Each structure stands twice: as structure tokens, then as C-alpha cells.
Amino acid sequence: MWIHDIDPIAISLGPLQVHWYGLMYLIGFAAAWWLGNRRAAQPGSGWTADMISDLVFWGALGAVLGGRFGYVLFYNFDQFLEDPLWLFAVWEGGMSFHGGLLGVLLVLLLFGRKYNKSFLEMGDFAAPLVPIGLGAGRLGNFIGGELWGRSTDLPWGVIFPRAPDALPRHPSQLYEFALEGVLMFALLWWYSSKPRPRAAVSGLFLLLYGLFRSLVELVREPDAHIGFIAFGWLTKGQLLSLPMVLLGGLMLWWAYRRDARRVA
Structure with a gap:
């Protein structure tokens, strides 16, 4: 058992405070840029350094704006109805992966028109660039002592001072870091390092994230103002991840089925 006492502020310069969570976003975007340039440098990639810079910049904008909009609409819609301007209160925190994903998908549509690339081609290229940022974000959640897990008697349980009680809890943020980030x-x-059928890499990304997120939700404490939404165990995160699992599996099946028909 360990008592969480990490300072969420990385740098303090007078009134200016830089939080670790914000730095983790920068790490994620920098990693996407570096990895994207590595992939673009491969012979016949069809991507240039300028394209990668544009993709990361607009992708970051879509992730941040979509993440905030998704958090407000998916998790705090009642508060939005009471105070619509709260949507722009980004200094209060609150981001949603599923909203960020929708924001990035919208950006990809606009990006594809500019560079004459198909939506699936961009998705297959960008999917392997995302997990490092996801993992960094979960580390930021852990450092900030937020989004903790349910109570546990396991030896690695953590007491989070911001939790409503002093019970040891699953460090679910680290579970997500390991699954959504590293694994x-x-x-x-590895999967994208060899030629794959179009849409297969995108499908695998959706399938893996949906499965990993749903798995961790089994030990993650649901939002206090939402709780469980069905059956005494189903959470909002699992409900939002289910379409990803279904769509990802369908995309993989379709990609290989179409590829087999072409070979035949």
C-alpha cells in the first residue's frame, strides 16, 4: 500500500503553473511527430515531413477540442444545460478520449481533402502514432491523483487523497498506461510494420482500445455523478467503448475478406 503524494504541478514560475498532465500531452504529440516522420521516411510511404507536421498539429487541435466537448457532452451534459459557457472552462479540467477520437476523425476528413488521401489510408497511418500519447495521458492522470480505481486489498493498492475515503484503491491509471499505452x-x-489490408490497422486500433478500456473499467471507479448505468456494473466508459469493439472487429473482417477476394 502506498499513499499518493505526488505534486501535480511540474513547474511553478510565480503565478504560472505548469501541470504534469499538460506536459504529458506535449510528450504525446512530440512522440506522434517523431514516429510519424519515421514512418514517412520509409520507401514508398507517400508521406512527407510537411504532411506529418500538419497531421500532428491539426490532430492535436482535434484531440483537445474534441476531448473537451466529449467530456462535457458525454459526462456532464446536465451541467452544460445549466451553464452552456462551462463548455469553455477548460481550466477546470475534464477530457474524454472518445470525444477526442471524434475530433481527430473530423480533422482527418479535412486533412484528406487537402492532401488527396483516403480516410482509411490516413487512419492506418496514424493509428500506431496514438498509443504513446494515450499512455502519457494516463500517467498524467496518476500523477494528478485523479480517475482512481475501486477499493482493493491487493498489495499495490494506492490511497488517493482526493478520493472520498482513505481506502487503498486500484491504480487503474497505471493499468491503462500499460494496456492502452505500452502494449x-x-x-x-509491430502489426503495421508489414503490409496489411487497407483498414486493418485502423480496425485493430479500435478493437484493442475498446477491449482494454472495457477491461480496466471493471476496476475503475465510475464518475460519482454518473455511477453505473446498467446491470450494477456497466459504466459509461464501457458503453462508449462497445461500438469501438464492434466496429474494429467488423473492419478487420472486411479488410481481410476484401483482400482475399482480390488475391483470388
């Missing part, structure tokens, strides 16, 4: 990156980078 998913390793699998996607």
Missing part, C-alpha cells in the same frame, strides 16, 4: 503501441507498431 497497444507494441502491437500496433
